[in-house]
Amino acid sequence: MTGSGAPRVFVAGHRGMVGSAIIRQLEKAGGAEIVTRTRAELDLTDQAAVRCFFESEAIDQVYLAAAKVGGIHANNTYPAEFIFENLMIEANIIHGAYASGVKKLLFLGSSCIYPRAVAQPMREDALLTGVLEPTNEPYAVAKIAGIKLCESYNRQYGVDYRSVMPTNLYGPNDNFHAENSHVIPALMRRFHEARLANAPSVTIWGSGTPMREFLHVDDMAAASVHVMNLDKAAYDANTDPMLSHINVGTGADCTIHELAETIAKVTGFEGTLAWDTTKPDGTARKLMDVSRLKALGWSSTISLEDGLKDTYQWFLENAETVRT
Known part of the structure; x- marks a missing residue:
């Protein structure tokens, strides 16, 4: 701890959607000294740089929200980048934290860790019980x-490194790229542009x-904190040393059709929805057991x-700087 008694909390990935939401949540709660680094200041894939950072900064807690993320197109197009960068970030931060004496760390994963043909809703104990979705x-x-790194360091070194697995996230600071974004920002941008252009319809992949x-990212941040x-003792009572991750979601789902109709309503698009059934649907259902x-x-x-209204308002207010 610092001389003031406030824990020094490193939020890795603070400029991303989840990291920035965690910052907002920590600032709202108060009582923490927040430490951040931009990518230009600290390359998280550089083991030596990460080690030096932890050695010099006296960090007490780490939120590991840094990751290379994207939708189906991005995962299919850049598989080597996705596995390499995420493995390096996780290994460097988790080991660097341990080596410098950090006792508490929270790793943020993804619902895609579960098998493709998994029983719904997805329970934590479904991990490693079947084949993964090939596209990601x-x-x-x-x-x-990353989950297994946390579990292994807990078992061998007695640290307290926890993992949370969020469902599909959306909200302020999301990536609105036309091809590399997830479904909500992708549809929101397309409906927005269609409304501005008075387009009669919007075509959407799949059925x-x-x-x-x-899950709105502010809910995710609140759950993470x-x-x-x-x-x-409470955490350990509801987890298993060999299965310590926790699902984070709403416990409710909707069809992509219902989602699209809601986004059309929120953005003010009054045209028709056209479904391109030649494009893949992906997994039929993905719901978390929470x-x-x-x-x-x-x-x-x-x-x-x-949540969609909040996200669209943020998109409108940040149209010139939003990630597109």
Whole structure:
């Protein structure tokens, strides 16, 4: 701890959607000295640089939100980048934290760690019980490695490194790139541009029937801080040393068709929706079992429509600087 008694908290990936939300949550709560580094200041794939950072900064807690992320197109196009960069970031930060005496760390994973043909809703104990979704397997493998790094360092070194697995996230600071973004920002941008152009329709990949769960990033940040600050006895009582990760989601899902209709409503697009059924749908359903998290005292509070309204307002206010 610092002389002031406030813990020095390093948020890795603070400029990203999740990292920036965690910063907002920590600032709201107060009582922490937040430490950040831009990519230009610290290359998290550089082991020596990360080691020097931890040796010099006296960090007490780490939120590991830094990652290379993207949608189906990006994962299919850049598989080597996704597995390499994420493995390096995780290994460097987790080992660097341990080597410098950091006792508490929270690793943020992804729901794609679970097998493609997994029972719904997805329970934590489904991990490593089947084949992964091929389109994002390299990314999923890297995230599974991060979970196992935390578990292994806990077992061997007695540290307290925890993992949370979020469902599909959206919100302020999301990536709105036309090809490399996830479904909500991609659709939001397309509906927005279609409305401005008075386009009669918007074409969407697939049939619209797959079901997905979506969590606003401010809910994710609140859950992350909650899990980080849980008493160790309470956390350990609801986890297993060999299966310590915790799902984070709403526990409810909707079809892509319902999602698209809601985004059209939020953006003011009044045209028709056209479904390109020659394009892949992906997995039929992905819903998280969040009973473990609820038992630990946290549930989501932001509805999908309210979250989409908040996200679209942020998009409009940051149109010139948004990631596109």
